[in-house]
Amino acid sequence: MPMPDYSLIVRNASFLLDGLLLSLTLTLIGVIGGLAVGTALALVRLFTGVIGNYVIDAYVFVFRAIPLILVIFWFYFMVPLILGRPVGAWTSAIVAFTLFEAAYYSEILRAGLRSVRAGQLNAALASGMSRGQALRYVIFPQAFTAMIPIFLTQAIILFQDTSLVFVVSLHDFLTATSIIANRDGRLVEVYTFACLVYYLICLAATAGVEELKRTFAR
């Protein structure tokens, strides 16, 4: 077995860094987009009757039943057939992540809203607030506080899941490492390094979540 050679990581630093940036960007877009669409779904559920509920239940069920990799695939290969033109790897990845995360975020939001006592809404309404004002000033702040740690945990999972974009040939961090590993025949060094990077980022993020939990518990 040849001697380990970690210098190739330094030599390919900018290529790897580009990959890492793509992973982080995808995570950020997935969180923001997923949160926006997920909040919209939760609001539709709150403000519409039975039909809206069924539609959203179906949406959430479908996206939670399908593996994320399949959602990415589906958007990349099927949507161009419907539209009649290619949508590109980047666009399809963003759309897939947003819609997939929205299903999870809308459920997290629902649980968070349920955690606020029913009497709080009555108290706000009794003071003359409209339903919208009661939600905005009384219910949502409490629900969000309860949800923030779960949101961030979901974001960490999403960061790991960005590695799935290799199926549409995007160069995320893991794809970048695997290209170098195969090209230079240095699988052990490169994949060890990849593990370490994922581990450290998730460790830091988890520590951040724990700190937040402590802040909110006060």
Add this chain to the structure above:
Amino acid sequence: MIEFKGVNKYYGAHHVLRDITMTVSRGEVVVVCGPSGSGKSTLIKCVNALEPYQDGKILVDGFDVGSSARSATHLRRRVGMVFQNFELYPHLSVIDNICLAQRIVLKREAEEARERARRLLDRVGLKDKEAVYPTSLSGGQQQRIAIARALALDPEVMLFDEPTSALDPEMINEVLDVMTALAADGMTMMVVTHEMGFARRVASRVVFMDMGEVVEDCPTAEFFDHPQSRSDRAQLFLDKILSH
């Protein structure tokens, strides 16, 4: 001030309010009592449209409660409510609890709202607590702040839904004292409570409900001093809660 005219309410097949007709005049303190499940909390929540009712009419100062959701917010500005479980907003400090509706419902300026909040905190004996959060306070303190929060909107009527039922015994009096002072100031009050001592001292009238009906509606002295002329159901209820 509050008029009930033949009010009926159903939860499905369950008839929870039966043909309620009564009046609460301006400046009156009416205590509503009765066994649990008698419909008294439901009745009081109908007054500010937190509970819908199916037929009959409720008028607050001539204003029809049942008319629409839009008018409900208008009505609620004039009717304060205090709940069994206080329902202070846990994410806001005490003073922000009292200021929130003043700011967004009455559109008061921040300084004016704070000023008003401080005066009310002083009135309920908690002026040193403005910066703390509700969860760090005792139940009695929380309920006094909930009363201040309701008063901050200058209501013409105050509704109390079992305001002392969730309190430890040693805290009941501090809340009743605030309510007694409020009554002495001439506030129109409708109070659902089992505190018969408070009823006897403060109420102008006592209403006894059972199984969704108003069984007794008479002046306080009459209610307590002539139990033999009360209905069997009211006598039984009084025997149970006054026996010790």
